[in-house]
Amino acid sequence: EVQLVESGGGLVQPGGSLRLSCAVSGLTFSDQYMDWVRQAPGKGLEWVGRIRDRAHSHSTEYAASVKGRFTISRDDSRNSLFLQMNDLKTEDTAVYYCVRVLGNGKIDAFDIWGQGKMVIVSS
Amino acid sequence: DIVLTQTPLSSPVTLGQPASLSCRSSQSLVYSDGNTYLSWLQQRPGQPPRLLIYKVSNRFSGVPDRFSGSGAGTDFTLKISRVEAEDVGVYYCMQSTQFPFSFGGGTKVEIK
Numbered sequence: 001e002v003q004l005v006e007s008g009g010g011l012v013q014p015g016g017s018l019r020l021s022c023a024v025s026g027l028t029f030s031d032q033y034m035d036w037v038r039q040a041p042g043k044g045l046e047w048v049g050r051i052r053d054r055a056h057s058h059s060t061e062y063a064a065s066v067k068g069r070f071t072i073s074r075d076d077s078r079n080s081l082f083l084q085m086n087d088l089k090t091e092d093t094a095v096y097y098c099v100r101v102l103g104n105g106k107i108d109a110f111d112i113w114g115q116g117k118m119v120i121v122s123s
Numbered sequence: 124d125i126v127l128t129q130t131p132l133s134s135p136v137t138l139g140q141p142a143s144l145s146c147r148s149s150q151s152l153v154y155s156d157g158n159t160y161l162s163w164l165q166q167r168p169g170q171p172p173r174l175l176i177y178k179v180s181n182r183f184s185g186v187p188d189r190f191s192g193s194g195a196g197t198d199f200t201l202k203i204s205r206v207e208a209e210d211v212g213v214y215y216c217m218q219s220t221q222f223p224f225s226f227g228g229g230t231k232v233e234i235k
Contacts, residue, residue, distance in 0.1 A: 035224075037172075045164075045172065045215055047224040063223045064124075097171055102183075108219040109162040109177035116171055 002026035002112050004098050009117035016088050020117055022081040022098030030054055030076040033101035035110065036083050038094035048072075048096070051081070053104065066092075088121045095119075125149055127216050129227035135235045142203040144230045146216035151196050153220070160219040163192055163201045166229075167212040175214075176201065208234060 008020045022034070033056075036048040049062040051072045060072050071084040081098050096119055100112035126149040136142045144163075152159045163176040174183045176192035179199060189204040203210055211234060216227040 044213075044229045045166075045217070045226040047217075047226065050222075050224075061222045102174070102177065107177055108160045109174055109183070110164070110172070110217070111174045111177075111183060113171035113173070 002100070004100065004112060004114035006096065006098055006114045006117035009096065009119045011120045011122065012088055013123050014088060014090055014121055016121070017084070017086045018088065018119060019085070020083040020096055020098075020119070022083075022114055024079045024081065024098075024100075027100070029074075029079040031104075033104045034072075034074065034081045035099045035101055036072060036081075037097045037099055037110070037113075038092075039097070039116070040091075040094045043094075046094070048083070050101070085119070088119075090121050093119060093121045124223055125152070125218050125221055125225050127218060127225055127227035129214075129216060129230050131230060132228070133231045133233065135233050136203075136206045137235045138208065139205050142206050142210075142232055144201040144203075144214050144232075146194075146199040146201070146227050148197040148199070148218060152199075152218050153196065159195065161192075161194070161199050162217050162219070163190075164215045164217060165210075165212050166215065167209075170212075172215065203232070206232065206234070 003025045005023045035050045069087045073082045095116040097116045098114045099110045102109045102111035128147045130145045164172040166172040180192045213229040
């Protein structure tokens with residue numbers, strides 16, 4: 001069974017930093033594109049960013065709202081995905097989901113989702 | 124950036140009756156490879172989203188055949204042929220044709 005399990009959320013003050021992790025099991029993680037998606041309380045879904053596989057140099061893409069503040073990385077030896085969030089703003093308050101990309105760039109749909117981790121940015 | 128507009132915002136449906144959800148894009152979602160990367164997801168209350176349809180009309184594994192997707196270019200539709208109680212939730216369209224990817228605002232399906 002494929003599982004994505006996020007950890008590392010919590011409460012942080014504006015301007016602070018937080019790192020989310022996503023432990024992946026049940027698939028060949030190193031071959032997968034992985035994305036992060038967030039959802040503010042009571043709101044819709046917002047794409048955060050992507051990291052491609054090793055064959056594509058672990059290249060990344062980001063939403064404009066987080067570019068320069070958030071960094072997506074991965075450790076294929078530990079089957080883990082990370083989201084480093086710096087200079088956090090109140091508007092970053094959301095549930096953060098790690099997501100597997102089906103078929104990488106050939107299908108490009110989000111077929112496996114973690115349960116999500118809440119991040120609250122508040123003073 | 125591509126904006127996806129979903130209508131209606133809310134769709135009250137009688138059990139066993141059909142539902143039709145619309146997603147309109149601000150620009151064509153046809154990629155240079157000829158494919159259209161438009162998918163539909165369902166989010167039940169308190170749950171993460173679940174993939175229903177990818178590349179406009181391909182039903183994902185395990186999705187009941189009462190769900191179908193159609194459309195082309197900028198106009199897309201998700202149809203539920205006969206709504207069941209378990210279909211209650213919010214439905215999102217999403218484009219992965221062009222970065223930054225984007226989601227529609229969602230359509231809430233509820234039972235009358």
